[in-house]
Amino acid sequence: MTGSSAVWWGVIGASLACYGLKLAGLSVPDRVLEHPMTVRVANLIPVGLLGALIAVQVFATGQALALDARVVGLGVAVLLLVARAPFLVVVGAAALTAALVRLL
């Protein structure tokens, strides 16, 4: 089965390369980490990253944009966050809302 062994090479090779990239990011030396510019960048990363993650998680289906039950779930999450609800209440209510909207 040469086809299957080629797939194995792809699986192992790409997995090692993906791991190497993760390790490289964690291995940047301390003096670079303590540089003020790195501090600024590292502290902006969560805000920009979370903004992008939320948008993709809620509006993307593969490479297409979609408005579906997830948007209603996010709306409920916003209302609960404004009302200062606890984290798991926000997350649970968003899931329940989306599941109910899909049932209708």
Place this chain on the structure above:
Amino acid sequence: MSPEAAEPTDRGVVVDSLGVGLATGAYGISFGAIGTASGLTLAQTCVLSLLMFSGASQFAFAGVVASGGNPVTGGVTAVLLGSRNMFYGLGMAPRLRVHGWRRLLAAHVVIDESTAMGVARESDRHARIGFYVTGTSIFVLWNLMTFVGALAGNALGDPRTYGLDAAVGAAFLALLWPRLTAWPQRIVAAIGALVAIGAVPLTPAGAPIIIGGAIAVAAGLWLTRGESDAEITDALEHPADQHHHDRPHSRDDTRDERGGS
């Protein structure tokens, strides 16, 4: 700007992280089902979850194989998508400060969710708890569910039926929320979201996150360019890490009045 007021307990961080871990790990069943449906063997599908452990990269690999592309093309696509984990590592490294074999283990769980649950924390202790608990719980559940999905195929249903996809978006929003107290942060988050949405139809899955995040960070650097390094470092340092005395940080109020940009 008083994030200490809402500072969670260790237990709170663990519970939150396990919540995201369960919601995300459940998707392993989708990957298991899609992997074997794409023509990968059960072993290949499970090894991808064990060794690659990066959702978007794994789906990309399976997708290329399913569409008749060769495994090299699939591998290159997967690695390009996995490159964002390198930037996540850059964000997590100052919080984790790991060396030796611990770093080798920590690197494997550098993914979207563990980074999001880690970097958003105020103290380094909570950043570590959030990162490791989220990463480890997702790793265990993702691999377990990959195996189940690969065996059972699509018979068990879609996690979306239970609204789990909406749960992850809400979790990320709840993490972002306390950081949206000042205008530069609000603008950076909005730019990240809008650029990512714009990139979705144009780029492969996974890429919009790193493109949106990168442009938002660049915009944030430009917005705060007028502030001196000392001011910024002082404002961004985490109170829990400082050898501070019992004096209140009332200077933050005057800085807010002057505006950040």
